[in-house]
Amino acid sequence: MDTEAMTSVAIVGPGAIGTTIAGVMQEAGRTPVLCGRTSRDSLTFHDGDRLVTVPGPVRTDPEQIGRAVDIVFFAVKATQTEAAADWLAALTGPETVVCVLQNGVEQLETVSPHVRSGKVVPAVVWFPAQTQTDGSVRLRGDVRLSLPDTPLSRLIAEALRDTRCLVELAADFRSLAWRKLLQNAAAGLMALTHRRSGMFARADISRLTLAYLQECLAVARAEGAELGDEVPQAILDRFLASPADMGTSILTDREAGRPLEWDTRNGVIARRGRARGIPTPISDVLLPLLAAASDGPG
Ligand SMILES: NC(=O)C1=CN([C@@H]2O[C@H](COP(=O)(O)OP(=O)(O)OC[C@H]3O[C@@H](n4cnc5c(N)ncnc54)[C@H](OP(=O)(O)O)[C@@H]3O)[C@@H](O)[C@H]2O)C=CC1
Numbered sequence: 409m410d411t412e413a414m415t416s417v418a419i420v421g422p423g424a425i426g427t428t429i430a431g432v433m434q435e436a437g438r439t440p441v442l443c444g445r446t447s448r449d450s451l452t453f454h455d456g457d458r459l460v461t462v463p464g465p466v467r468t469d470p471e472q473i474g475r476a477v478d479i480v481f482f483a484v485k486a487t488q489t490e491a492a493a494d495w496l497a498a499l500t501g502p503e504t505v506v507c508v509l510q511n512g513v514e515q516l517e518t519v520s521p522h523v524r525s526g527k528v529v530p531a532v533v534w535f536p537a538q539t540q541t542d543g544s545v546r547l548r549g550d551v552r553l554s555l556p557d558t559p560l561s562r563l564i565a566e567a568l569r570d571t572r573c574l575v576e577l578a579a580d581f582r583s584l585a586w587r588k589l590l591q592n593a594a595a596g597l598m599a600l601t602h603r604r605s606g607m608f609a610r611a612d613i614s615r616l617t618l619a620y621l622q623e624c625l626a627v628a629r630a631e632g633a634e635l636g637d638e639v640p641q642a643i644l645d646r647f648l649a650s651p652a653d654m655g656t657s658i659l660t661d662r663e664a665g666r667p668l669e670w671d672t673r674n675g676v677i678a679r680r681g682r683a684r685g686i687p688t689p690i691s692d693v694l695l696p697l698l699a700a701a702s703d704g705p706g
């Protein structure tokens with residue numbers, strides 16, 4: 409994998425995040441192989457200024473994949489990892505590197521068992537993107553990823569070189585990943601209320617968010633994340649500074665009646681807290697509500 413020209417790239421999960429990464433590669437003159445669940449001729453994303461079309465087709469049958477690629481961006485929801493595992497089997501060989509574009513702190517545990525090379529790079533995805541009713545993707549921020557500072561991550565950064573996706577190699581990836589998880593955990597409140605960022609301006613929601621983030625922070629620190637006392641307020645301030653109509657991918661799923669990534673984004677706090685003897689009373693109330701909003705009878 410010495411030169412850019414030789415690097416073959418596939419995107420599994422051409423949704424909001426997968427389409428954005430396909431789009432930035434397309435802008436730089438590199439068209440990835442698109443692998444999804446729904447057959448489509450092309451993908452489109454726009455950011456207000458630019459509209460980018462990525463030629464397809466979106467392939468839907470892993471058995472039609474003839475050979476392994478160099479790099480896979482794996483961007484299905486965490487709830488869809490098992491169902492998409494056949495793509496990983498078809499696309500990966502001994503040298504393939506899989507970069508997991510999912511929220512959470514457990515990508516290595518959940519995705520590695522499906523990757524024969526064992527070469528898996530977790531990512532923190534910082535940008536908001538949302539699929540619109542016409543199937544196009546709306547990008548609402550600068551395209552930015554953080555990866556652990558390792559040789560495998562440098563191959564991913566190289567594949568995205570000269571695109572508008574900023575790739576940061578983080579010395580303390582664990583802390584960054586937990587910082588992002590805390591943001592996602594708080595965003596889970598939007599899925600419960602069916603409201604967008606504007607709701608954080610309510611005094612009662614602000615108080616609940618801060619109390620919940622304190623609980624999450626205690627667990628994150630016990631897990632080895634180095635996060636300061638200012639983090640809960642900084643996360644709340646970020647929601648307050650966002651456009652009032654800014655949503656989150658778990659709210660998009662809630663509105664579409666799809667399964668929610670509640671365990672990956674919120675359940676993990678209670679699970680890890682329990683394992684470390686840290687009480688999580690707020691999670692203990694929120695989790696059954698998120699779980700019931702996602703799965704099961706009624
Ligand atoms: N959206 C955002 O702003 C952000 C999302 N994230 C995280 O990124 C990850 C991806 O989220 P997002 O892009 O929003 O999710 P989307 O639901 O928009 O995209 C998921 C894509 O995966 C496809 N898919 C589902 N099952 C399979 C399968 N078995 N095989 C192949 N493709 C499949 C879906 O197909 P179909 O179209 O048929 O449903 C869809 O195209 C999540 O972990 C999320 O939390 C992180 C930061 C920001």
Ligand SMILES: CC(C)(CO)C(=O)C(=O)O
Pocket residue numbers: 511533534535536537591592595655656657658
């Ligand atoms: C964009 C962001 C940060 C909002 O919570 C996110 O991670 C998501 O939508 O899943």
